[in-house]
Amino acid sequence: MRSSQGKSPPARGDVIAREPPWSMRQIGWRHGRQWFVTPDFVGAQSMRWSLTQLGLVAFSVCLPTLITASEPLHRVIDRYIGDAAGGPVAPQASDAEFLRRVTLDLAGRVPTVEETRAFLGNKGATKRTEVVESLLASPDYARRMQEFVSVWVLERRNETSIPQPDWIRYLEESLAADRPWNQIVGELMFVPAKEPKYPAAAKFMLVSGRKGNAHQITQDVARLFLGRDIMCAQCHDHPSVESYTQRDYFGLYSYVQEKPSQARSEFESVFEPGQQSTGPRLPGRPEREVPEVKPAEEDDAAAYRPRLMLSEDLPHPENRLFVRTCVNRFWYLMMGRGLIHPLAADHPENPPSHPELLEALQAGWVADALRIKPLLRQIALSDAYQRAGTWSGLAEGETVHEDRYRVAIPKPLSPEQLAWSLLVATGNRERMEQTPPSEPKFNWYDYINGRSELLPANTAETLDLFGRVLGAPEGENQDEFNPAMGHALFLMHEPLVLDWLEARPGTTMERVLAAKDASAQIQEIYLSILSREPGDQEQREALAYLRANQETQAGALVDLVWALLAAAEFRLNH
Structure with missing residues (x-):
């Protein structure tokens, strides 16, 4: 790291901005100094800067949530949930209730009778943290997450050319090793024809309904990984959601076309005559430049692989929609309701219930290289997650809305x-x-x-x-x-x-x-x-x-x- 004036960075303080690395390219300070921050430095948890001491003027994007060095993410969760609760919250769940809940969420099963007896008999103050760590390290965690991810990305569709045991092994090994989620999703989007490292990942594109159907792939990728149900936008801009546009639809569609000569997608609205076109483009992101390839030249255009580009662009940490959608889905896995809910309805007319919390979760997850275990660990350790599922402390006739998280959601x-x-x-x-x-x-x-x-x-x-x-x-x-x-x-x-x-x-x-x-x-x-x-x-x-x-x-x-x-x-x- 260096400054424009060749001086050392400021001393460590109590606060770090948990901002995704791509938006920390250049930070301007009040006294005209500039610090150039590398992604590796931003991701390092050992370095903490005080933004107030630095005299911060502006980021290249909106100022993120600040997380103090002594305040782990699960405390940030509790702060934002508590601030928006709108009333008293349920007490902590009993040991038995917590053990059953966290075992179901992280291991996909109820505890064994031996596990229950051991946990209830343990008087240690850190036993809840210990059981979370034990579950995350267990083979059942990999199996549970494989089942969760399979249902998420395949939606119980069948496909026989990739044997199911191969698919299961690929996901379980990847999730047990806590490989970054963006790497896994990138592999689902593109599997090279020659010597693929993870051939089973091709199952995503080959399941029934998707194989050879670029429109179905477009709609599924948008819904599952970008939180947008854009099916209506195939024929026209969405009639009630202004941000779901036909240009966005065909920008994504251009990525999944397999022929280089179709790199640009032409489209026309059923309501507004006039031909339009777009190259590969994700919602909110710039359009990708593509080469001009004639149909007769396609065999010589192997270097242009639109799905390879999709595997790079879609799960990139700079794609905030992808990070936001996936972190929201993992929150839903643990809490029973997304911060954006329904999960595939991310648009301005359906804002997050806790926008600052969602930003903090995104930033924290990016800082952890989009690994799933650290995110689930912090959610499981929060008071919000560990609330009781029943509570007699409500006023007569009072309704508790699920999006306030005052009581655990069944x-x-x-x-x-x-x-x-x-x-x-x-x-x-x-x-x-x-x-x-x-x-x-x-x-x-x-x-x-x-x-x-x-x-x-x-x-x-x-x-x-x-x-x-x-x-x-x-x-x-x-x-x-x-x-x-x-x-x-x-x-x-x-x-x-x-x-x-x-x-x-x-x-x-x-x-x-x-x-x-x-x-x-x-x-x-x-x-x-x-x-x-x-x-x-x-x-x-x-x-x-x-x-x-x-x-x-x-x-x-x-x-x-x-x-x-x-x-x-x-x-x-x-």
Whole structure:
């Protein structure tokens, strides 16, 4: 780093501007000095400058949120959420509630009974931080995030040329290593034909509906990575959202054309006659220069690869729409609601609920090189995330709006979370993970239509069944789909669940039946299924039920477990 006058940088202070590196190219100071700041320096967390001491006049973009050196991002979250709460907030969640919530969010399953007992018995002051770190380092984190990302970017679409195990391995290894998210997205946008490093990434472009369909790719990329549902803009500027323009649509469309001769896209509005054209261009970004290539010269134009350009431009940290959209989606993953909500409705008429917080999250994420784990860690450590899901402190008739985050928002379990949680809660995970594919092969379609009684034999078949029965239809919006009612009906009538309640070695039912008395059995059931101990009234009611059914006590215990599995408390992350 250097100054225009050759002097050393100012002494460290208490404040650093968490501004994305690209907008820190040149900072003007009141006394005419200029400091040239490199991206590496901006990203270094060890250097802190006091902007007030420096006499800052202006940035090249709007002044970002200031984060003090002693104030980690989770405290910034709490400051902005608290300032906008509009009233008192719920107290901290109990240890049992927190453990279940964070395990579902970061590992995609409920805690095991051993994990629950260990956490509830731990009296250490830092145990919540420790469990967050443990989950982020676990293999279940990589699996959970692979499932989340797959549903996000593929929307349950099918594609057979890239084997599903290859896709899963690619994502799990990338997410376990915490590779920068922009690198992963860049790989999804373009896979070189010769010697690709990550060939499985091609699945994004090849799934049903996208392969060979540049318009579908355009709409999906805009919606999934830029927070804009611009389908209407294919034919005309959006009628109600002024910022969704036809020029933006075809600017993005120009990136996904595969022929260099089509580098510029021509378009005409159905409402305004007159031909227009644009080259590759992202919303809010300048148009890319493209070479003029005639159709007969396309074979000699291999150097011009529009999707390669897209892989560079779309996920670049300078593309604020991309950073904003993705950080908002990860916030939604943890908090149950986006700061911009719905997630694909980012426009001036639908502003963020907490704009300063969203800016701070963006800046912090860029400073962390767009790695996912640091972002999720800071959200999980915030008081806003750790609030109780129920609260009696509201005034009579008072309504708590979800976008204030005063109380934890209940989140329906995704099909994948529900499947893994059932396997863990019933003690069948290890057995199902070790079982090879069934012969004859399980057919989900025949099964749900009553033409086959063959049950899923392993986790892959189980996840496929749950995704198809409880997930949103293929290619449709997965974000707003609420399968809570489907959960209940499925769990109340599903033969597979009853099969998992057999008292096989190592299962929950085996442990329950081996407990010393009815009270211990009830304790084991609640810890295994709901990740908490039963309340006094629950204990009394369960004891009364078991005493009334002493002649068929084994069946009564199964009924009790099944009732808790079908309860909203199990089906929701709260």
